[in-house]
Amino acid sequence: xxxxxxxxxxxxxxxxxxxxxxxxxxxxxxxxxxxxxxxxxxxxxxxxxxxxxxxxxxxxxxxxxxxxxxxxxxxxxxxxxxxxxxxxxxxxxxxxxxxxxxxxxxxxxxxxxxxxxxxxxxxxxxxxxxxxxxxxxxxxxxxxxxxxxxxxxxxxxxxxxxxxxxxxxxxxxxxxxxxxxxxxxxxxxxxxxxxxxxxxxxxxxxxxxxxxxxxxxxxxxxxxxxxxxxxxxxxxxxxxxxxxxxxxxxxxxxxxxxxxxxxxxxxxxxxxxxxxxxxxxxxxxxxxxxxxxxxxxxxxxxxxxxxxxxxxxxxxxxxxxxxxxxxxxxxxxxxxxxxxxxxxxxxxxxxxxxxxxxxxxxxxxx
Numbered sequence: 001x002x003x004x005x006x007x008x009x010x011x012x013x014x015x016x017x018x019x020x021x022x023x024x025x026x027x028x029x030x031x032x033x034x035x036x037x038x039x040x041x042x043x044x045x046x047x048x049x050x051x052x053x054x055x056x057x058x059x060x061x062x063x064x065x066x067x068x069x070x071x072x073x074x075x076x077x078x079x080x081x082x083x084x085x086x087x088x089x090x091x092x093x094x095x096x097x098x099x100x101x102x103x104x105x106x107x108x109x110x111x112x113x114x115x116x117x118x119x120x121x122x123x124x125x126x127x128x129x130x131x132x133x134x135x136x137x138x139x140x141x142x143x144x145x146x147x148x149x150x151x152x153x154x155x156x157x158x159x160x161x162x163x164x165x166x167x168x169x170x171x172x173x174x175x176x177x178x179x180x181x182x183x184x185x186x187x188x189x190x191x192x193x194x195x196x197x198x199x200x201x202x203x204x205x206x207x208x209x210x211x212x213x214x215x216x217x218x219x220x221x222x223x224x225x226x227x228x229x230x231x232x233x234x235x236x237x238x239x240x241x242x243x244x245x246x247x248x249x250x251x252x253x254x255x256x257x258x259x260x261x262x263x264x265x266x267x268x269x270x271x272x273x274x275x276x277x278x279x280x281x282x283x284x285x286x287x288x289x290x291x292x293x294x295x296x297x298x299x300x301x302x303x304x305x306x307x308x309x310x311x312x313x314x315x316x317x318x319x320x321x322x323x324x325x326x327x328x329x330x331x332x333x334x335x336x337x338x339x340x341x342x343x344x345x346x347x348x349x350x351x352x353x354x355x356x357x358x359x360x361x362x363x364x365x366x
Contacts, residue, residue, distance in 0.1 A: 006045075010035060012082055015043060015092065023047075026056055026162055031095060041079065045090035057089070063162045064091045066134055074125035074156045076145070096157055098148040101209070102141035105216055112248075115213045116281040118146065121156035123206060123274040130199040130270055133167030137197065139205035140184045141212060165197060182228045183221050184208050187261055190229045200268035207258025207273065214251070215243035219259065233261065250280035 006017050007030075015032040021042065022029050032043045050056035067078040080092035101118060104110065110118075122144050129136060136143075138160060145157040163180065180189055186204035188196040208219040219237040222228035240247045240255060254276045260266040267273050 006030065006084075011043065011084065011090070014080075015041065017043065024160070024162070026050060026060065032092075040095040042093040042095050043090055044093055045084065046088050048086070048088060051086070051088045059162055060089055060091075062166070063160075063164065064089075066161045066164055066166065067091070067093075069132065070125075070129060070134070070161075072125050072128045074121045074158055075128070076157045076159050096145055096147040098146045098154070100142050101144040101146060101213065104146060105141060105213060109216055109244075110213050112246075112281050112284055115210065116277060118144070118156055119206075119210055119213065119277050120274060122158060122209075123270050123277070125156065125158040126199075126202050126206065126270045127274065129164075130202070134161070135165040135167075135198055136161060136202050136205075137165050137189070138163045138180050138184075139202050139209065140181045141209055144209070167198075182225055183218050185229075185232060187233045190232045199270060200266070203267055203270050203273055204259055206270065207255050207267070210251075210277070211237060211240060211255050211259070214240055214247060214255075217243055248280055248284055250283075251277075254280050 004020060007019070008017060010016050011032065014035060016035055018031045018033060018040075020028065021031050027044050027046055030043045030045075032041050033039065034041060046056060046060045064078060064081050067076065071077075076096065077094045078091055079094065081089070082092075083089050104114075126136065126139075136158070143159045145159050147155050147157045149155070182190070184205040186197075186201045189201050189204075211217075211219040215238075217238065220228060220232045220235075222231050236256075237259075240252050254267075254273070257265055257276075258267045258273055267276070
């Protein structure tokens, strides 16, 4: 096997290449370390055999430009762009620790709380992209990464905008004309109706991913590409409740509308799907009892469906203990006991006395 010439080399006097992380249809991704900062990054380069391919070169550069325009905590960040010695372009991305939603689903069934949180963060990223005219077009579990920072906090990072569609830009053609992953393609995408591809395409894909997050089953698949396309355009997946009997009716209906072939029924706006997910899963969050994927389970009412702050989490493989809001004492926390009735009496009496003195003093002054 030929040794990758990039391994153990220093790219442009800045990045030492440590190892190959993965290979996609158009690129290779490496772990690199900045030689001065000693900080890890990901180097994504175009496949060597595509350097002379005009369409591939355009798409690779467009991906870098799109990422640079998307500053969002749930979208992978780009920090640099340059060329290798052979002229092939590369981009430098933040280095992520964690695993994709695909890996998490393969390990265990996701809790409803996890589905709600990961789904909401993914759609927050898509909402920004759609607002500025970007359709991801290849949304799938492998491109939704659950990043874990040094403090153990989990956060969705949306990856791979390599085949994204930008409103107002001309289309590219060539060997990569069929864009996307078949099982997550919308009907218009699966049928090659390029002019109809837009934000609703991502909404459909998100619907199929939520289905899979709940059931651990791919919503639309087949023994061949043709069979998959037929299933997408003509058939319905197995009912969610077949695999997940505890699925809320509102969630089942939401996914059915997100992946409906009926134009009058189909959800086409990502914010509508996002709000629908919140409404469907919030009523059951207080009844969860099984800690999944490092998330503590909380019983009791929760005032807001998705807090704006960082989500509570733990590193992969670490199960957090269940926490009940009804337990008066929690390890590592200070819990104030309610004041006694006697103390309440003196507080009320003291407040009343202060009020009376204020009235008397006011009368004397005026």
